[in-house]
Amino acid sequence: MTNGKLINGKLINGKIVDFADVVIVYDNFPAIAGATFTVASGEIVLLQGPNGAGKTTLLRACAGLLPITRGTANVLGCDLRSDRFAVRSRVGLLGHANGLYQDLTVLENMLFWSRLVGATRSDIDQAMSAIGLASRLSQTRVAHLSAGQRRRCALATLIVRRAQLWLLDEPHAGLDAQGRDELDRTLRTARDSGATIIFASHEIERARSLATRSLTVAGGVVTST
Amino acid sequence: MSQVSPRLAITITGTGTRFTRVLGVLAVVVMTWVVVSGLFLTPQDVVQGDAVRIMYIHVPSAWIAYIAFIVTAVASAFWILSKRHSMGFDRVAGASGEVGVLFVAITLVTGSLWGRITWGEFWQWDPRLTTTAFLFVTYIGYLAVRQLEGSIEQRARRSAVIALLAVLEIPLVHFSVVFWRSLHQKATVLDPNGDVKMDGLMLFTLFSGVIGFTLVFVWLVVHRQRTMLLGDLADQQGLDTAILARQNEGVSD
Amino acid sequence: MNKISGVRRVVGAVLIKDLRIEVRSRVVTNQVLPFAGLIMIMFAFALDNDDVLQRVAGGLIWLATMFSLVVIVQRSFAIDTSDGALDLLRVAGVDLSAVFLGKAIALTMQLLVLDVVLVAAAFLLYQVQVSAVGFVLLVTCVIFATTGLGFVGTLYGGLTAGAKGRETLLPLLLLPVMAPVLIAATRATEAAFGSGGAVTSEGWAWVGLLAVFAAVFGLGGTLAFGPLIDE
Numbered sequence: 001m002t003n004g005k006l007i008n009g010k011l012i013n014g015k016i017v018d019f020a021d022v023v024i025v026y027d028n029f030p031a032i033a034g035a036t037f038t039v040a041s042g043e044i045v046l047l048q049g050p051n052g053a054g055k056t057t058l059l060r061a062c063a064g065l066l067p068i069t070r071g072t073a074n075v076l077g078c079d080l081r082s083d084r085f086a087v088r089s090r091v092g093l094l095g096h097a098n099g100l101y102q103d104l105t106v107l108e109n110m111l112f113w114s115r116l117v118g119a120t121r122s123d124i125d126q127a128m129s130a131i132g133l134a135s136r137l138s139q140t141r142v143a144h145l146s147a148g149q150r151r152r153c154a155l156a157t158l159i160v161r162r163a164q165l166w167l168l169d170e171p172h173a174g175l176d177a178q179g180r181d182e183l184d185r186t187l188r189t190a191r192d193s194g195a196t197i198i199f200a201s202h203e204i205e206r207a208r209s210l211a212t213r214s215l216t217v218a219g220g221v222v223t224s225t
Numbered sequence: 226m227s228q229v230s231p232r233l234a235i236t237i238t239g240t241g242t243r244f245t246r247v248l249g250v251l252a253v254v255v256m257t258w259v260v261v262s263g264l265f266l267t268p269q270d271v272v273q274g275d276a277v278r279i280m281y282i283h284v285p286s287a288w289i290a291y292i293a294f295i296v297t298a299v300a301s302a303f304w305i306l307s308k309r310h311s312m313g314f315d316r317v318a319g320a321s322g323e324v325g326v327l328f329v330a331i332t333l334v335t336g337s338l339w340g341r342i343t344w345g346e347f348w349q350w351d352p353r354l355t356t357t358a359f360l361f362v363t364y365i366g367y368l369a370v371r372q373l374e375g376s377i378e379q380r381a382r383r384s385a386v387i388a389l390l391a392v393l394e395i396p397l398v399h400f401s402v403v404f405w406r407s408l409h410q411k412a413t414v415l416d417p418n419g420d421v422k423m424d425g426l427m428l429f430t431l432f433s434g435v436i437g438f439t440l441v442f443v444w445l446v447v448h449r450q451r452t453m454l455l456g457d458l459a460d461q462q463g464l465d466t467a468i469l470a471r472q473n474e475g476v477s478d
Numbered sequence: 479m480n481k482i483s484g485v486r487r488v489v490g491a492v493l494i495k496d497l498r499i500e501v502r503s504r505v506v507t508n509q510v511l512p513f514a515g516l517i518m519i520m521f522a523f524a525l526d527n528d529d530v531l532q533r534v535a536g537g538l539i540w541l542a543t544m545f546s547l548v549v550i551v552q553r554s555f556a557i558d559t560s561d562g563a564l565d566l567l568r569v570a571g572v573d574l575s576a577v578f579l580g581k582a583i584a585l586t587m588q589l590l591v592l593d594v595v596l597v598a599a600a601f602l603l604y605q606v607q608v609s610a611v612g613f614v615l616l617v618t619c620v621i622f623a624t625t626g627l628g629f630v631g632t633l634y635g636g637l638t639a640g641a642k643g644r645e646t647l648l649p650l651l652l653l654p655v656m657a658p659v660l661i662a663a664t665r666a667t668e669a670a671f672g673s674g675g676a677v678t679s680e681g682w683a684w685v686g687l688l689a690v691f692a693a694v695f696g697l698g699g700t701l702a703f704g705p706l707i708d709e
Contacts, residue, residue, distance in 0.1 A: 025464060026376060027374050027375070028463070028464070028467070030464060030468045031471075033467075033468040033469075034472060049475075053475070064569070065565065065568060065569060067376050067378050067379070069464075085571070088570065088571035089570065089571025095566075097563075099561055099562045099563040100561050101495065101499060101557065101561070101563060103499045103502040103503045104495065104499065108498065113570070115487055115488075115490075115491040116491055116570055117570055117572075118484070161570065217475075218475025218476075219471050219472050219474030219475025220468075220472065220474070220475070221472050221475050359654055362653075362654040363654050365650070366650050366651045366654065369647055369650060369651070370651070373642075373647075374642060376709070379708075379709055382705050382706075386702045387706075389702075390633075390655075390702060393695075393698055394655055394658075397690070397694065398657055401657070401658040401661045401662055401687055404661075404683070404687065405661050
């Protein structure tokens with residue numbers, strides 16, 4: 001399925017992600033059982049497939065969180081087999097969990113994550129308005145937010161990071177129709193400013209209109225659709 | 226992650242080789258000699274009588290326990306420092322840690338029995354005893370960390386770090402216990418190892434015990450290390466089947 | 479951006495985050511402090527003798543500190559694992575040594591407050607006495623001991639964070655490692671209180687040992703924390 005050749009450690013033909021025969025074993029279970037696919041710069045790729053197909057594992061592996069057991073894996077020019085730590089600061093991951101602190105306010109959460117990555121206050125304001133997180137909520141504790149508002153807050157922390165590769169696991173989950181529109185708009189804007197996006201979603205209709213291409217994940221194997 | 230060809234796994238039918246068989250026979254011979262000499266040939270001690278015979282087990286097992294934990298630490302350091310992070314180092318560290326815990330247990334049991342006879346008490350808060358007890362608990366913790374879930378690489382990394390932290394910790398424990406005891410009354414009891422007047426045969430038997438236990442230690446670690454390897458290989462072979470099964474999940478849809 | 483200022487920024491962010499969450503949620507204040515106070519009272523019931531209590535007050539303070547530490551450490555990492563923040567910290571490529579230092583300082587500060595309460599409880603409940611010199615020794619001892627405990631607590635708390643069976647694994651790993659602190663801090667505190675005829679000047683050597691412990695685990699933890707908590 002791959003047309004381009006993989007040269008170890010080098011990003012060629014603008015390929016952001018280049019996986020060949022990747023197997024990922026965790027606790028003796030091959031969650032990914034031979035994934036071969038590439039993602040080019042500027043794409044918005046939809047991962048579709050049933051629960052337990054390996055979508056989450058694939059996204060976490062792209063973020064450099066999981067060791068690759070077999071095969072070759074390149075993300076943003078970093079070889080994940082030899083050094084999966086180098087890629088981390090350049091990708092943004094939104095998993096099922098939001099990574100927010102319940103007892104801190106929205107703004108405090110934003111400030112915490114932006115201080116870690118060296119973002120400024122105006123980055124925060126921009127991110128919050130982009131995702132439609134009303135500024136009146138900024139003094140509200142995350143524990144008091146609705147599920148959709150928390151999701152937006154998590155997305156805002158992601159926007160602040162200005163990652164080159166966005167990895168989103170069910171980003172639409174928990175958002176209302178308006179929130180989903182704003183999310184889609186945000187993702188397109190991010191893509192237009194140079195980011196590449198891989199996301200998993202059960203919202204097939206909406207996701208297909210957003211994605212430039214979709215991949216099917218089933219039984220830990222990736223095929224193009 | 227160690228790469229082992231699947232074919233290798235099929236050809237291994239046991240964990241014994243000619244080397245380990247020779248080693249095993251040697252260990253049995255030496256240990257038999259230690260038992261016979263320790264129980265029947267060596268004389269009684271003037272003060273302790275027959276109780277002194279525990280020494281032929283107690284001292285060598287304590288010696289081996291310390292050796293085992295040094296081996297664990299060195300193998301862990303090699304795992305961390307080696308470029309390829311060869312899993313062989315991790316297996317040796319783990320095997321040696323397990324055998325070490327066994328020998329500390331033997332040391333503590335024989336030591337307290339000996340103490341009961343010579344001091345009249347099972348336990349004294351003597352620096353050496355206290356440190357040994359801490360060693361026991363610390364390496365039980367090390368073995369618990371090895372059981373944590375995660376990838377093989379993660380297991381190796383975590384346990385190597387814990388083994389090296391233990392190396393930092395043991396001297397601190399030992400020093401604080403020595404210091405603690407020296408400020409308080411010195412235990413006015415017989416020092417089991419120091420006060421024994423040893424004749425030539427007793428020394429030789431003790432020395433044989435150290436050699437015999439060392440042989441047993443090496444034999445155990447080599448075998449344990451190989452059963453761990455076989456376990457990993459079985460996982461890998463199972464992995465190919467598991468990968469196929471996993472791939473078929475997708476096809477059946 | 480240079481490395482030192484980056485580290486300082488992360489340490490500060492993590493430290494402020496942990497302390498602010500404690501100020502808001504008051505888990506340590508409302509649950510752990512009463513728990514520690516309760517231990518001190520239970521000791522009094524169990525030992526039931528003023529002379530004995532006065533004699534062993536130092537040891538009881540530090541035992542109560544260490545049992546409470548296990549609880550505080552679990553709380554400290556539950557904050558980061560309950561909504562997956564620890565995972566995101568790893569993905570963000572944040573220097574984990576700096577995270578370690580930030581969390582360790584926050585933990586140390588909470589332990590300091592705890593020990594002030596425990597020492598006060600010892601004065602009230604166990605009728606211990608302290609001289610002016612003894613007080614200086616006591617304060618120094620508490621500072622070095624809590625620093626060392628903050629480091630080991632954070633190190634092993636990170637290892638067990640999110641692991642199955644962490645409630646039982648953490649004390650198994652942590653209590654033996656803390657043994658030197660228990661011995662040294664207890665002796666120094668006894669010297670400060672003059673328990674059982676202990677002389678104040680004897681205590682300073684123990685404070686030295688506490689300082690060595692804190693230095694060893696501060697350095698060891700800074701190096702080992704990242705490899706320990708990563709997948």
